[in-house]
Amino acid sequence: MKAIVTGAGGQLARALLAAEPAGWDVTGLTRADLDIGDEAAVEASVKALAPDLILNAAAYTAVDRAESEPDLAFSINRDGARHLALAASRAGARLVHVSTDFVFDGKASRPYRPDDATAPLGVYGGSKLAGEQEVARVTPEALTVRTAWVYGPTGANFLATMLRLMASRPEVGVVADQIGTPTSTLTLADALWDLARTDARGILHLTDAGVASWYDFATAIAEEAVAAGVLERAPRVAPIATIDYPTPAARPAFSVLDKSAAFTLLGRSAPHWRVALRAALARMRP
Numbered sequence: 049m050k051a052i053v054t055g056a057g058g059q060l061a062r063a064l065l066a067a068e069p070a071g072w073d074v075t076g077l078t079r080a081d082l083d084i085g086d087e088a089a090v091e092a093s094v095k096a097l098a099p100d101l102i103l104n105a106a107a108y109t110a111v112d113r114a115e116s117e118p119d120l121a122f123s124i125n126r127d128g129a130r131h132l133a134l135a136a137s138r139a140g141a142r143l144v145h146v147s148t149d150f151v152f153d154g155k156a157s158r159p160y161r162p163d164d165a166t167a168p169l170g171v172y173g174g175s176k177l178a179g180e181q182e183v184a185r186v187t188p189e190a191l192t193v194r195t196a197w198v199y200g201p202t203g204a205n206f207l208a209t210m211l212r213l214m215a216s217r218p219e220v221g222v223v224a225d226q227i228g229t230p231t232s233t234l235t236l237a238d239a240l241w242d243l244a245r246t247d248a249r250g251i252l253h254l255t256d257a258g259v260a261s262w263y264d265f266a267t268a269i270a271e272e273a274v275a276a277g278v279l280e281r282a283p284r285v286a287p288i289a290t291i292d293y294p295t296p297a298a299r300p301a302f303s304v305l306d307k308s309a310a311f312t313l314l315g316r317s318a319p320h321w322r323v324a325l326r327a328a329l330a331r332m333r334p
Contacts, residue, residue, distance in 0.1 A: 049071065049072050049073070049100045049101065050072070050073045050074075050075075050097065050098065050099045050100050050101070051073070051074045051075070051099050051100065051101040051102070051103060052074075052075050052093070052094070052097055052099045052101070052102045052103070053065055053074060053075070053076045053077070053103045053105060054077050054082065054084055054102070054103070054104050054105055054106035054132070055077075055078070055079070055104070055105040055106030055107060056076030056077050056078045056081070056105075057078040057079060057080075058105060058106070058107075058109075058203065059199075059200045059202055059203025059204070059205055059233050060105045060146065060198060060200070060233050060236060060237065061076060061103075061105040061106075062200075062202055062203065063200055063202075063233035063234060063237035064103055064105060064237045064240060064241070066237070067234075067237040067238050067241055068241075069241055069245075075097055075099075077093065079106065081093075082106075083128075084104075084106050084124060084127075084128030084129075084131055084132055085123040085124050085127050085128045085131070086131075087127075087131045087134070090128075090131040090132055090135050091134075093135075094132075094135035094136065094139050094141065095135075095139065098139065099139070099141050100141055100142065101141060101143075101244055102132055102135075102136050102141050102142070102143045102144070103144050103146075103240060103244060104128075104129065104132050104143065104144065104145045104146060105146050106124065107124060107125055107146070108120060108121045108123075108124040108125050108172070108175065109172070110172075111170070111172045111295075111297045111299075112295050112296040112297045113296075114170065114171040114172040114175065114297065115170060115171050115296045115297050116296070117171075118171045118175070121171050121172060121175040122171075122175045122178065124175075125172075125175035125176050125178065125179045126175050126178035126179045126182055127182075128179070129145055129178075129179030129180070129182050129183050130179070130182035130183070130186060132145070132183075133145075133182060133183045133186035133187045133190060134186055134187075136187055136190070137186060137187045142189075142190070142191075142244065143183065143187055143190040143191070144190070144192075144193060144240060144243065145179070145180070145190060145192045145193070146192075146195065146240070147176050147177075147179065147180050147192050147193065147194045147195075147251075148173065148176045148194060148195065148196065149194060149195070149196035149197075149228065149300060149303040149305055150168055150169070150170070150173030150300065150303075151166040151167075151168050151173050151176055151177040151180065151194065152164070152166060152167060152168070152173075152300055152303070153167040153168070153169055153300060154169070154226075154299070154300025154301040154302045154303060155167075155300075155301070155302070156302055157302075158304075158306075159304040159305055159306035160253070160303075160305050160306060161306045162194070162250070162251040162252055162253055162306070162309065163251070169297070169298040169299070169300060170297040170298055171297070172297060180192050180251070184250075188249065189249050190249060191243060191244070191248050191249050191250065191251075191252065192250070192251045192252075193240060193243065193251075193252050193253070193254050193310070194251065194252070194253050194254070194305060195231055195236055195253070195254050195255055196228050196229060196231055196255050196303045196304075196305055197228045197229055197230045197231050197255070197265075197303065198231050198232075198233060198236065199230060199233070199328070200232060200233030200328060201233075201234070201328045201329070201331035201332045203233075206230075206262070206265065206266075207269060207325075210266050210269045210270075211269065211273060211278065211279065211332075213283075214269070214270055214273070214279055214282070214283045215279060215280075217283055218283050218284065219283055219284040219285070219286055220266065220283055220284075220285055220286070221285075221286045221288040221292075222262050222263045222265075222266040222285055222286070222287065222288065223261070223263065223287075223288055223289070223290050223293055224261045224263035224264075224287035224288065224289070225261065225289050225290050225301065226261060226290060226299055226300070226301055226302075227259060227260070227261055227301065227302050227303065228255075228259070228260065228300075228302070228303035228304055229255040229256055229257070229258060229259060229260065229303070229304055229305065229321055230256060230260060230265045230321040230324070230325065231254075231255040231256045231321065231324070232319075232321075232324035232325065232327065232328050233328075234324065234327055234328060234331075235256050235318070235324050236254060239254055239310070239311075240254070242314050243310065243313070243314065246313060248310075248313055252307070252309055252313075253305035253306055253307045253309070253310060254305075254307050254310045255305050255307055255318065255321075256318050256319055256320065256324045257318040257319060257320045257321065258320045258321045258322065260321060261287075263285065263287045263288075265321075265325075266285045267285045268322055268325060269325065270282035270285055272322070272325055272326055272329055273329055276326070276329040276330060276332070276333055277333055277334065278329050278332050278333060278334070
């Protein structure tokens with residue numbers, strides 16, 4: 049079986065490539081290899097590689113910068129998704145497309161189900177929702193997987209940022225009134241490969257288990273990183289409010305996703321986010 053993983057320079061795609069299943073011939077394509085916003089390039093690459101599966105981990109993810117670069121965000125997140133869906137349909141390939149919790153407004157009082165109404169707060173979420181809609185329109189048999197608060201042992205992410213700050217400061221301030229579920233690329237990659245080999249279609253949610261604020265996550269990073277030998281000492285983590293840390297793009301205050309359908313299909317439970325954090329830190333131990 050042959051697969052393409054797009055966005056191969058990003059943290060999720062790197063985890064997908066590292067978790068390549070036995071018996072698969074997997075090609076990772078960075079943006080330098082393939083700009084998914086270029087329809088002709090997508091068509092040519094898919095035709096040349098003739099994959100059975102396309103895992104789309106390519107995305108414009110600069111949430112704040114998207115507010116001033118909407119054309120670029122939509123070119124990648126909407127148009128790129130459409131281009132891949134069209135190419136997959138023509139090639140008879142399965143498409144698994146990765147999306148985000150930012151398609152919701154964060155006003156829910158329970159975990160968001162896949163069929164809940166969407167209402168993105170900004171350009172990034174709007175562009176990702178448009179990509180979902182294009183995938184569903186072009187290839188109804190495709191699978192879109194929404195995830196949230198993704199981090200991993202490599203790449204630019206919240207874990208990497210916290211470790212850098214904690215190594216150089218006696219105190220870090222972290223937002224305590226945004227709630228979600230930290231999700232490791234290690235968990236996500238394994239589950240995406242397994243879902244890709246089912247006949248699931250439509251939309252599923254996939255995160256680690258449990259609930260946390262960014263403050264909770266940062267506190268756990270400090271404690272677990274010291275225990276793992278990644279940090280020498282744990283700085284003080286101070287809770288702050290969203291209003292005290294203004295950003296160009298609004299964030300959902302509540303981003304917990306109901307992933308029960310995905311893990312029922314997989315026949316296993318999601319690991320708790322703190323267990324997954326320990327596994328990620330173990331990969332980073334000097």
